[in-house]
Amino acid sequence: MADMELPHEPAAESLDTVLMARAGNGDHDAFRQIVERHQHAVVGTVAKMLGDPAEAEDIAQQVFLRLWRHAKRYRPEAKFTTYLFTITRNLVFNESRRRGRRKEVSVEEREDSANFHLPAPTEREPDSTLLQGELQAAVDKAIQSLPEAQRVAVVLRRYEQMPYEEIAKVLDLTVPAIKSLLFRARTTLREALRDYLDD
Incomplete structure (x- = not known):
């Protein structure tokens, strides 16, 4: 991607602000750049918070969907990443609560699904x-x-x-x-x- 160089954080922050302003005016390309710049961090964070890499992509999609819907109203009063991770936090908390209500699964089943799945030792794997x-x-x-x-x-x-x-x-x-x-x-x-x- 031949976008602007990001030599240090303030430049990165101002680029996010510019891209969000453009996205707020309906610029899909600017929003695509925001997604490309931050999706790895959002997916990784959601996966760690929920302990469910499979569902992290779905929640991350919801984060960016909400970001797009609110782009018009975005004001750079706080750092962009603060705004982004606040949305992420809210959606993760919602998902955690939804699971809490839904899950009357036994502890054994839950632990089975979270098991380590380590391969058996072989000569090739120290x-x-x-x-x-x-x-x-x-x-x-x-x-x-x-x-x-x-x-x-x-x-x-x-x-x-x-x-x-x-x-x-x-x-x-x-x-x-x-x-x-x-x-x-x-x-x-x-x-x-x-x-x-x-x-």
């Missing part, structure tokens, strides 16, 4: 690779067990390297509240992953 895969699966499962706000904060901080201030805006909380959320989340994760961390 133990270290298997352990790495098992650890990643355990981390993902531990993140899933966190309360909603903690989960969002951890995913945005760990995988999107989002600053505390921006996470605070996405979750509509103060920066100290975000730091407190992350502290509690890390304590919970450390406890859940104790078997892996102690070795």
Whole structure:
């Protein structure tokens, strides 16, 4: 894609603002560029928050659909990514609640579906690779067990390297509240992953 170079974040941010203004005027090409620039981050974030990569694409589509519908009303009062991930957060929370109401599935069935699916060891696959895969699966499962706000904060901080201030805006909380959320989340994760961390 031969679009403008993005040497640093402020330039990237102003490009998003320009593209959103054009999208607000019905420019489909500008909106396509926004999707291309951010869909990987949105899909990845949704997958981590829901623990369901298969459904992440659908939710991400809804995020961008909502973004398109609201493009006319978009005002760059906060960073574009804050706006984008606030929409993402709302849709993920809605989906989590919908699942909570719908799911009277037994714990065993739920754990079966979230199982690690690790291949049997072979001569070609060293133990270290298997352990790495098992650890990643355990981390993902531990993140899933966190309360909603903690989960969002951890995913945005760990995988999107989002600053505390921006996470605070996405979750509509103060920066100290975000730091407190992350502290509690890390304590919970450390406890859940104790078997892996102690070795």
